[in-house]
Amino acid sequence: KAGVTQTPRYLIKTRGQQVTLSCSPISGHRSVSWYQQTPGQGLQFLFEYFSETQRNKGNFPGRFSGRQFSNSRSEMNVSTLELGDSALYLCASSSQGRSEAFFGQGTRLTVV
């Protein structure tokens, strides 16, 4: 069974630009969650999608958004990038909400 796939692995963007990150969950998993990892704040929950609906949301500004498609693939978008958005963005999939989550390799976003 293939694992969670995130693309791209690395991105460099300029302040003010927007970016879209992609995540393909494990086959059969309907829940996809996104996390931001930074040295200062650690791992922080962004949002969770389940069957194309945002089910939960963390404490991030509206510049951070996401969506999920009918095949459970998910995208995350960050608009008007700031230097502080530089981070490792991790996607996790699970079969249902509170069971174990399986993570992708992450997308390393650098904002310059």
Next chain:
Amino acid sequence: AQSVTQLDSQVPVFEEAPVELRCNYSSSVSVYLFWYVQYPNQGLQLLLKYLSGSTLVESINGFEAEFNKSQTSFHLRKPSVHISDTAEYFCAVSGDQGNLIFGKGTKLSVKP
């Protein structure tokens, strides 16, 4: 609010020595607990989980953790570490909304 505290940010240890990485949590009634490991420039890998049942859980590579409800702890132990165990370890609790709440991480450094 639920939270996870990892008491040690760094743990240096010699190869073949035992190690304990400490984790305390605060949570409501039902608790799902996890340990994840992260190698450099990688995503998170699930090491072991406590969902219910036996309070002692084991991983395939020799790690174990014990759920202690009275002390609200979920410490990770290994009787004999290898160089390859060098990584950052994260303790997590499943939040009320189904998302994972992580500790700040413990960097395990195994020296020859």
